[in-house]
Amino acid sequence: MSLNQEKWTTCYWWNKDGCTNLGNEELQWYRPENVSLDGGLLRLQARPEKVIGFEGRAFEYTSGMVTTGRDYEELPRSSRVRFRYGHVEVRAKIPAGKGLWSAIWLLPETRESRPEIDVMEALGDSPTTLRVHYHYRDQAGEKHSVGEKVKTSDLTQDWHVYSLTWDQDRIIWYLDGKEVWRYSEAGSISSEDMYLLLNLAVGGEWAGSPSDGTKFPAEYLIDYVRIWQRDG
Incomplete structure (x- = not known):
């Protein structure tokens, strides 16, 4: 079985x-x-493995990600799957451990960093907190970030369904079908086509470096990904 490259890279x-x-x-x-x-x-598997990456820089870990976007060599083609308004649903099981950062998110077709809608972010050393965010620029170009830290059971212990409804006038986040937060400032909600990303990051300014207790290889498991787009 292999990844459907018409939908994923x-x-x-x-x-x-x-x-x-x-x-x-x-x-x-x-x-x-x-x-x-x-x-x-x-x-999506993270493991301690030394590789040479960007401009000869050494990296101590490798990991996996998938996106419905596009590759550098494919520019300026459109993303594989992009949509504007609708519903995203992912059933997944995330790994535990300091330095592990699981995410499901949306980025704009324009290849800019904003707007960004984070369906789910979870850190492996604080798995009882679901983080949801929306990052955008206002009409003056100023950057803004809003979000919520949602207290939950330990997300690493079982499968969960992470989902999001995106409309013209609101964005609603759900965990296992239950609404956990919404944003309804209509004037700042993205009206651009966006594409989906799922990744397992290691380290960084937010997650911090792995500790001796972080178990590798670590796996972020995804059962299914579903996207519905609004008619019209």
Whole structure:
């Protein structure tokens, strides 16, 4: 079984034999070898593994990500799957451990960093907190970030359904079908086509470095991804 390349690729659009997010000071280099389909599950695996990445820089970890976007060599083609308004639903099981950062998020077709809608972010050393965010620019170009820390049971212990409804006048986040937060400032809600990303980051300014107790290889497991778009 292999990844459907008509719908998915395995790096950011700036992919050149792998990729990372230097803006977050992350420690991993994303590679297609860390993405697999096995047992009916999509597996994004992080492991301690020294590789040379961007401009000869050494990375101490490798990991996996998938996105419905596009690769560097495919520019300026459109993203594989993009949509404006609708519902996203992902059933997943995230790994525990300091320095592990699981995420489900949306980025704009314009290849800019904002607006960004974070369906789910969870840190492996604080798995009883679900983090949801919306990052945007106002009409004057100023950056804004809003969000919520939602107290939950330990998210690493079981499968959960993370979902989001995005409309013209509101964004609503859900955990296992229950609403956990909403944002309804209509004038600042994204009206751009966006694409989906799922990734397992290692380290960075937010997650911090892995500790001796972090178990590797670590796997972020995805059972399914579903996207519905509003008619019209």
